Amino acid sequence: MEDIILKIKLFAVIIFCICLTSCLKEDKLKLPFESYVPKQLNDGWELSTPAQEGINEAELKKIYKYYHESKDLWQVRSLLVFRNNKLVAESYAKNPDEITQTVPMWSCTKQVTGLLTGIAIEQGIIDDMNDNLQKYLPEEIARYPNKGAITIQNLLKMESGIAFENSGFNGESNQLLRELHDNSLEFILGLPISFAPGEDFYYNDADPHIISAILQRRTSKTMRDWAKEVLFTKVNFQNYTWVTYKDGITMGSFGISSTPREMAKIGHLVLNKGSWNGEQIVNSTWIEEMTSSKVSVEKTKSWGKSFGYQWWVDERRGVFFMAGKGGQYVFIKPSKNLVMVTTADPNDEYMFEMDTALDIFDRIDKITTN
Amino acid sequence: MRQKILFLTLCALLFSTTPCFPQPKNEFSISAGFSQLKDEFNQGLVYNGPQISVQYQRNWLFEKWELRYKPKFACGLLFNRKMDVSNINFVPVDFSGIVTVFQKDGHTFRVGLNLATNYSYQMYSSQHMSNLFWYSEVGIAPCVEYTYQWKQSKIKLFVQNSLAGFVSRTESIGHYFYSFKFADFFVRPHQNMKFGSFDKYNHTNVSIEYFPNVSKKHSIVLGVAYIDYYFSKRFQTLNYYLQWKISF
Numbered sequence: 001m002e003d004i005i006l007k008i009k010l011f012a013v014i015i016f017c018i019c020l021t022s023c024l025k026e027d028k029l030k031l032p033f034e035s036y037v038p039k040q041l042n043d044g045w046e047l048s049t050p051a052q053e054g055i056n057e058a059e060l061k062k063i064y065k066y067y068h069e070s071k072d073l074w075q076v077r078s079l080l081v082f083r084n085n086k087l088v089a090e091s092y093a094k095n096p097d098e099i100t101q102t103v104p105m106w107s108c109t110k111q112v113t114g115l116l117t118g119i120a121i122e123q124g125i126i127d128d129m130n131d132n133l134q135k136y137l138p139e140e141i142a143r144y145p146n147k148g149a150i151t152i153q154n155l156l157k158m159e160s161g162i163a164f165e166n167s168g169f170n171g172e173s174n175q176l177l178r179e180l181h182d183n184s185l186e187f188i189l190g191l192p193i194s195f196a197p198g199e200d201f202y203y204n205d206a207d208p209h210i211i212s213a214i215l216q217r218r219t220s221k222t223m224r225d226w227a228k229e230v231l232f233t234k235v236n237f238q239n240y241t242w243v244t245y246k247d248g249i250t251m252g253s254f255g256i257s258s259t260p261r262e263m264a265k266i267g268h269l270v271l272n273k274g275s276w277n278g279e280q281i282v283n284s285t286w287i288e289e290m291t292s293s294k295v296s297v298e299k300t301k302s303w304g305k306s307f308g309y310q311w312w313v314d315e316r317r318g319v320f321f322m323a324g325k326g327g328q329y330v331f332i333k334p335s336k337n338l339v340m341v342t343t344a345d346p347n348d349e350y351m352f353e354m355d356t357a358l359d360i361f362d363r364i365d366k367i368t369t370n
Numbered sequence: 371m372r373q374k375i376l377f378l379t380l381c382a383l384l385f386s387t388t389p390c391f392p393q394p395k396n397e398f399s400i401s402a403g404f405s406q407l408k409d410e411f412n413q414g415l416v417y418n419g420p421q422i423s424v425q426y427q428r429n430w431l432f433e434k435w436e437l438r439y440k441p442k443f444a445c446g447l448l449f450n451r452k453m454d455v456s457n458i459n460f461v462p463v464d465f466s467g468i469v470t471v472f473q474k475d476g477h478t479f480r481v482g483l484n485l486a487t488n489y490s491y492q493m494y495s496s497q498h499m500s501n502l503f504w505y506s507e508v509g510i511a512p513c514v515e516y517t518y519q520w521k522q523s524k525i526k527l528f529v530q531n532s533l534a535g536f537v538s539r540t541e542s543i544g545h546y547f548y549s550f551k552f553a554d555f556f557v558r559p560h561q562n563m564k565f566g567s568f569d570k571y572n573h574t575n576v577s578i579e580y581f582p583n584v585s586k587k588h589s590i591v592l593g594v595a596y597i598d599y600y601f602s603k604r605f606q607t608l609n610y611y612l613q614w615k616i617s618f
Contacts, residue, residue: 022594024406024608027414074451094413104545169500177499179547243546257545345413347497350451 030076031096033068036060036089038080039099043261044236048086054369055081060089063363068093075327075345075352077103078260081364082339085268087261098343102239102257106324106346109242109256112231112266113208114310116215116223117156118274118286119230125218129153136214137185144189152214154197155207156309157294163194164206173205173253176245184245185213201299201307205253208310212252223250235265235276254325260341267322267330267339270311291320291332305354314358317365327352331361336368396618397427397440399591403611405446407457410603411543412497417455421446421609435469436480446609453496457607463487468515478517484530485510488573489559490597490607501548502540505597505605506559507573509535524581528593532573536563539599570601579615589615 038047050057060081067079068091078098080090092098120126126136134141134148141148150160165171172191181187188206195202212223219226224242227250231237240258244250269275270291274282293306293313300306306313313320322330326346332339340361344352405421408414423444430437444459468482492503513530538559564570577593591613599605 022608024408024416024606026408026416029414102545169495174499177547178550241545251546255546345497347453350453350496 029074030068030093033065033091036064036081036091038087038090041099041261043239044265045087045261046085048084048088050081050083050088053083053086053088055083055088055364056367059367060364063360063367064089064091067091067360073352073356075347075350077343077345078341079360080260080264080341082264082268082341083368084337085272087264090260094345098259099261100239100259102241102259102262103343104254104324104346105256105258105263105322105328105343106254106326107205108263108266108322108324108328108330109251109254110208110310111322111330112227112256113211113223113252114156114290114308115266115270115282116227116231117152117211117309118282118290120215120218121286122283123230125215126152129156133210133214136217137189137210140185140189143186146193147189150197150210152211153309155211157198158201158203158207158307159198159295160204160207160210161193161195161197161199161202162188162204162206163192164188164204166203166205176205176209176251179246183247184209184249185247201295201301203300203303203307208252209249210252212250216249222248223252231281234279234281235269237262237265260343263322263328263330264339264341267332267341270320271332271334271337271339312354317358317362319358319361323354325351327357329354329357331358333361333365336365336370338365338368340364395429395431397429397615398618399425399427399613399615401425401444401591401593401611401613403609405448405457405607405609407448407455407492408604408606409492409503410605411503411540412450412494415450415453415497417448417450417453417457419446419448419454421448421457421459421611423459423611423613425613427615435467436482438464438466438468440464440466444609453494455497456493456495457490458492459488459490461486461488466513468513476519478515478519480515480517482513482515483510484513488597491555491559498543499548500550501543502550502554502558503543504538504540504555504559505599505607506538506563507532507535507571507597508563509533509537509573511535511573511575513575519584522583522585524584526577526579526581528575528577528579530575532567532571534565534567535571536565537571537599537601538563539602539605541602564601566601571597571599573597577613587617589617591615 050060077094078092081088129152132149132151154160166173215223239262243255273284274287290309291311292308295307297306311320312323318335319331319333327344330341342357401423403421407417425442427440442461446457448455464486466482466484468480470480472479488507490505509532511530511532516527518525574596577591579589579591581589593611595609597607
């Protein structure tokens with residue numbers, strides 16, 4: 001009997017040891033750093049080396065090693081550095097195929113919407129930034145007259161006052177992502193107003209979507225198709241998709257999926273004040289207006305950065321940038337002709353924060369000659 | 371036509387034996403455990419956390435064999451860093467037919483075959499917005515059971531491993547738009563079901579059950595359940611549990 005009990009105990013110990021050693025183990029979340037030398041893809045990018053463009057190579061290597069090896073930055077995916085309109089360094093921390101694979105750029109779409117608004121004003125599609133919605137969406141405003149006073153400028157500055165919540169499962173953004181409403185524009189315009197237009201800043205996905213609807217109404221084309229015609233083809237922005245809501249309106253706030261290399265083309269168009277290969281695609285005055293602070297840090301509050309016309313502005317650093325959910329960024333510093341693109345796994349709770357990404361940009365900025 | 375005949379024959383067999391069924395034995399169990407989840411969609415992250423389950427079991431005992439039906443419902447909330455995933459597991463159909471092949475001096479050795487439908491759903495509120503991920507399995511699994519009884523105590527070792535079946539798993543997620551409707555819980559796990567064996571998945575259950583006193587109605591089970599789906603995007607779950615059973 002004692003022998004049997006001993007055997008049972010021994011068996012239990014073996015089972016316990018198996019349990020302890022058979023837990024699922026986390027994989028390495030990033031690839032080890034190998035090289036930042038960019039690949040030739042014939043996608044329009046001229047390649048160069050950091051040294052040739054005045055960036056300290058040894059220090060840059062340290063930054064890339066940190067990017068690949070830091071456990072805090074487990075969610076990052078890509079880091080690309082451009083100087084003098086040339087790609088000097090790139091590396092993909094999770095999957096090298098992402099050099100050509102498109103991933104969601106989320107709210108970086110808003111900055112593209114800002115650029116397209118400038119083109120629309122230049123082409124007379126939008127007469128004046130101070131025009132209100134009554135002029136462009138008269139039928140809808142007849143049904144929702146409390147939105148009639150909202151101007152194009154209010155929309156560009158996220159100051160419409162429409163009570164639209166970006167976060168949460170039942171937030172309005174999620175309702176659009178689940179396509180719960182037949183008509184996205186009617187849904188947005190039907191929402192209550194939380195403050196008078198222009199009175200306050202409230203970052204939301206509704207305002208740029210209304211711009212998309214207006215551009216569609218005025219051009220008789222979806223913003224996606226119109227953008228291809230007036231912007232994307234001209235800057236060789238080819239590897240992308242842009243989703244359209246089921247009512248046919250291109251998503252003005254999010255919806256572009258692309259690659260970091262392609263997003264850098266949008267960044268360089270802005271760096272070069274709207275000019276691409278000698279052709280003026282967006283009015284340079286608009287670029288200056290769009291990327292200068294229109295909503296101060298005091299007003300954007302917890303965001304900690306100023307806001308232009310759909311573009312983020314860091315006045316202290318002399319940087320303006322595109323920013324998308326979860327850590328998709330394109331930083332532009334005109335004074336040094338420097339652009340950095342970085343992408344990350346989008347998640348809500350453990351984001352690649354704006355300031356963390358800017359810290360990396362600062363480190364690259366410091367090792368770049370004037 | 372052949373399938374209909376087979377189905378009707380099975381039904382006839384089942385119902386013809388019903389009047390011979392002895393008084394069925396019922397069991398109810400609750401369990402708590404530690405669960406892990408690893409999904410290729412998450413690039414190597416492992417979510418860990420508690421899981422609880424309730425299970426009902428009905429046994430029909432015959433001379434040398436036994437028919438068991440044990441539906442189960444389990445839910446867990448697992449974490450990695452600040453992110454969470456809700457994991458729901460539902461087993462509406464779980465039949466096992468077990469036959470005694472050896473019985474002597476308190477040692478009993480039994481073998482059997484299990485037929486079960488297993489549905490599990492994952493909702494990552496942070497990492498994948500609220501996309502619905504699923505893993506479903508309709509399969510057969512051979513099982514072996516060894517029991518040893520001494521005096522009034524009994525110990526039972528149970529091992530079951532999948533053999534073949536139909537499996538379905540989330541294959542891709544949309545870049546932006548997604549659906550989260552009640553109907554998705556029923557429709558999606560039955561979409562794109564693929565038949566396979568060890569080339570697609572492996573589902574193992576191992577448990578040790580201890581009856582302190584066979585004349586009483588309580589027993590305690592220590593078990594582990596492991597699912598590994600590796601046909602496309604790999605999905606693994608591992609659940610260690612401690613279960614308390616009461617029969618009535």
